[in-house]
Amino acid sequence: MGNAESVVVQKRLARFRPEERSVIEGVFDKLQSGAGGLSGAPGKTAAGKTLTLEMIQSSMGSLASDSLVKRVYQCMCGINPELAGSEKTDRPATSGVSREQLMVFLADTLRGTAEERAPLVLAMSHNAAGPATAVTCDQVAEFLQDLISTVVQILVHRGRLQGWKPEKMGDGALGVKILAEQICSELKASDEGSLDVSCLEDWIFRTSQVSLYLEMLVSECLNVTLSGLPPPTLLPPCQEMPWKESTCLLDLPTLMFLAPQLPDSYNAPWRLVFSTVLHGESFTKMVAGLMKHGPTVLLVKDTKGHVFGGFASQAWEVKPQFQGDSRCFLFTVFPTLRVYTATGYNEHFMYLNQHQQTMPNGLGMGGQHDYFGLWLDSEFGSGHSRARPKCTTYGSPQLSGDEDFTLDSMEVWAVGKPPEPEEGEEVEGKKSILNVDPEVQAMMELTGKTLHSEGLREPEED
Known part of the structure; x- marks a missing residue:
């Protein structure tokens, strides 16, 4: 040559x-x-x-x-x-x-x-x-x-x-x-x-x-390997998924597109925390899956076959106020694959409420009360996606087949690093610091401190 x-x-x-x-x-x-x-x-x-x-x-x-x-x-x-x-x-x-x-x-x-x-x-x-x-x-x-x-x-x-x-x-x-x-x-x-x-x-x-x-x-x-660099990772890791009992609404190409849309800091393994296939059609169980799991991806399929959802950048809280930040977005999977990010028009990113008489009860993302870009009613099984012509918060069109839709199935994936337990909260499977160090417990008793949790714990097996 x-x-x-x-x-x-x-x-x-x-x-x-x-x-x-x-x-x-x-x-x-x-x-x-x-x-x-x-x-x-x-x-x-x-x-x-x-x-x-x-x-x-x-x-x-x-x-x-x-x-x-x-x-x-x-x-x-x-x-x-x-x-x-x-x-x-x-x-x-x-x-x-x-x-x-x-x-x-x-x-x-x-x-x-x-x-x-x-x-x-x-x-x-x-x-x-x-x-x-x-x-x-x-x-x-x-x-x-x-x-x-x-x-x-x-x-x-x-x-x-x-x-x-x-x-x-x-x-x-x-x-x-x-x-x-x-x-x-x-x-x-x-x-x-x-x-x-x-x-x-x-x-x-x-x-x-x-x-x-x-x-x-x-x-x-063509088997061309350069510089020993690892091949690109196109899929996020999936952990704790009971594949024998459940299926997934996503396919590999959709996941290849959707995962990179998340903020760079959210690269933790995806974990299924709620599924209608596994947990049934229960708003209370869905809320339990959302709470204390950090950022989540919601996937909804309606009875018309449309698949859509949203990314919540923060852990959900049950309260009558909007929450979240501009990293949240809505998306469609079928019949088209699109992502709709925050427009800056308002800060109505996330909403989750239950058991209130004066405020709407359900889960919403974008828009406003009774006019959400994505809404799931607390009477589980129905929702709406209202956008005439677009959702003010995310600039998204109607996501569902019909404006008022009937739910076919739903999944919630935790996609961020699990949040640290709050102070005083015991991590599942771990003993309290008082049990780990009896001297600390004795010192607290000598100084007159009351051990409020002592009578509330399950007796330990020998």
């Missing part, structure tokens, strides 16, 4: 540390040798050895669909390593992928800018031999569905589910489609209604998922 490499390839390789460059330069040979049994002798052209579609398939096929493998291969074939920027995919597809084409592809997917990744996304969305100048939103959505499906397969087959059980969760295929639609909703087409390289560049710059998923595709499917 050395001096034979184009200036473009040399600049791309300069992004990598010396030990990483050897990895990048070795991928071509690994792909050729790994497919020897499938394709016979490696393909040759006038320009030298090339990678065939079968060679790419042998590396990616266990994780990626045939459709995505073909997209990647045709994208590589169209790269012109003598050019940079938006012109690098104007080369007619050849009968194989050269070493330099592969290195440009690897460098731009793993360490490229939005400007360098946009032509690759254009080519993979076009999904046909030959150059393309523009694509449609539907073509980009189809490419994203292939890409997201592969990312989910990586999480499953590499054992990175973090305690989640896909077979006990929602429809993953539907989740892939809805997540792709959500990411595509950020696209801004040109005046002609098409998406050229500049449109895609702007989109990739604003949506981090596209670059992250591309990096995972290349590093996992």
Whole structure:
């Protein structure tokens, strides 16, 4: 290689540390040798050895669909390593992928800018031999569905589910489609209604998922490991979930989207603290699940099939006043995947009340009394989502199928670090400090202190 490499390839390789460059330069040979049994002798052209579609398939096929493998291969074939920027995919597809084409592809997917990744996304969305100048939103959505499906397969087959059980969760295929639609909703087409390289560049710059998923595709499917960095964690850990007795309203793609919407400080394992499947339709039990568990995510499914909910940034309290802060938000999961954050119009973030005669009894988020963005009545089983045209607190539209909805099922997930017990409160499973240190108890008795809890405790077993 050395001096034979184009200036473009040399600049791309300069992004990598010396030990990483050897990895990048070795991928071509690994792909050729790994497919020897499938394709016979490696393909040759006038320009030298090339990678065939079968060679790419042998590396990616266990994780990626045939459709995505073909997209990647045709994208590589169209790269012109003598050019940079938006012109690098104007080369007619050849009968194989050269070493330099592969290195440009690897460098731009793993360490490229939005400007360098946009032509690759254009080519993979076009999904046909030959150059393309523009694509449609539907073509980009189809490419994203292939890409997201592969990312989910990586999480499953590499054992990175973090305690989640896909077979006990929602429809993953539907989740892939809805997540792709959500990411595509950020696209801004040109005046002609098409998406050229500049449109895609702007989109990739604003949506981090596209670059992250591309990096995972290349590093996992083409087995490119750089710098010993751990793979990205796309799912929050799940703990204490009784999978044998229960299921989950969320699917993996939805969870991949929803978890990063939480504030950075909320990275504790998700713990199911209330479920109508496990605990029945009881407002009192739901309140017990909400209390003293810190930040929570509420998920509601109505009888029309709409799935929606809210994130509460603080522990809930039963009181006739609004609570919470601007980190709270509302969201929809089905039929669309969206998040609606605080507008600053008011501070009606969270509301929880029970057994009051003069104030509404139930759980609410956003809006105002009798006109909440999300409301669950204390007479468990009904609620409303009123927004004409939008909820004042969160700017959200109507979340439910009907403005006044009937509850089908509900879950509450604790997502923050469990709060410390209050002073004097015994942690479950731990003894009081008075039991741990009898000398402290004796000193308190000598000074005339009354041990109020002494007669209230359950007798301990020998």
